[in-house]
Amino acid sequence: MITDAAIAGMLVDLYAGKNTFDNGEPGDGPSGICWASRRVDGVDVVVFRGSVTFWDWFKDFVALATPYHHETLGPVHPGFALGLDRCWHRIKKQTAGPWIVGGHSLGAGRADIMTGLMIEDGHAPLARVVFGEPKPGFAQLKNYLDAVPGRSFRNGDGHAHDLVTDVPITFFLEEYEHPTPLIEVLAAPAATATGGVFKWHNMLLYNAAVQGR
Secondary structure, three states, rough: OOOOHHHHHHHHHHHHOOOOOOEEEEEEOOOOEEEEEEEEEEEEEEOOOOOOOOOHHHHHHHHHHOOOOEEEOEEEOHHHHHHHHHHHHHHHHHHOOOOEEEEOOHHHHHHHHHHHHHHHHHOOOOOEEEEOOOOOHHHHHHHOOEEEEEEEEEEEEEOOOHHHHHHHOOOEOOOOOOOOOEEOOOOOHHHHHHHHHHHHOOHHHHHHHOOOO
């Protein structure tokens, strides 16, 4: 089965716009979501890109609004969930399954909720592998995703870490949480790295961190 390191490499390729995939959409298609898939050893590995465009960032910050209450998944991040029903329809049309789902940043949150939609539709993926994952929903989503093995990686060194994994902030009535415990990995940004407080978040760093695992 495909390794976590290989999934990280797929995400690096997706950010770079490389034409190494079997299917996908660039983010300006019917669902408004950037995703791509590659068939590996009889499994369709589907990955979701993080924020690049203005609308990607807008969907990140929509969490400040009231969470969207999904009938099955419970309260979920409204920006992450936007367009995923249509996206799952497109993925089913273009791939055969079984599936593994992965993502980074906004794409990690989308991969989480997509996993829930797939379970609900009777097509639970074999695994969910995410990097720099923000919190996608409440306890109801977490409990629902227990049916699928999940791994969520956070880059950090014990003093600093990827701050995207801390949001949305959890407080009374906004009880966002991660579906699975975070797995700590380390690939430190260069001293000259840009990105400010988010410099630990780069997918290239996650790719480097998991290659030796």
